[in-house]
Amino acid sequence: MDITYPLRKPINPINVLRQAGYHPINDYKSGQDSWVRTLGNLHYPRFHLHFKTTANAIQISLHIDQKQAASRFAKVPRHAGEYDSPIVQAEIGRLQRWFDYSQTV
Template sequence: MKIYCIGQYQFIPRQIMRKCAYGEIFDHKTRQISYVRRMGNGFYPRFHVYIDTTDNGFVVNLHLDQKKASYTGSHAHNAEYDGPRVEQEAKRIEMTIAQYKIG
């Protein structure tokens, strides 16, 4: 699920994701930074976010990781890109981000 954040904000996306209770992770294989928020004590399930910057803001790309890839060498995993839990989390993120919009 994509959340489009148009305009200027008091903080950079990295800081905003921290304010949304997401931790930053760095994938050494892909060299990508992303953000996760665990749903419980275990590593999975977890909400997973990638940020794309645009000329007029940024896009939060949200999905729910259900579990790690089930076989060696695979990057594929069980993920939900929509549904009630993802929609609820998207609303929570949108409300938090809105607090930091300028103007």
């Protein structure tokens, strides 16, 4: 699920994501940085997000990774992800509250 969240004042999105329980990971194959928040004590399932900032907005792309990505040689989809489920929508709402709070402090 993709969302663009307008910012009323400059903030540090890294601090907001850390406060919301996310931690950074780096995909060594693609070189992309992303953020995850696990839903239990194991690596999966987990929320997985990418973000981009502009002068007055932050763009967030969020989904749930249900299991680890399959090998590139396997003839199955890379991973089982949920993009528009109710739990993803609830997490987007939770992140919006964190960004709202960060702009009032």
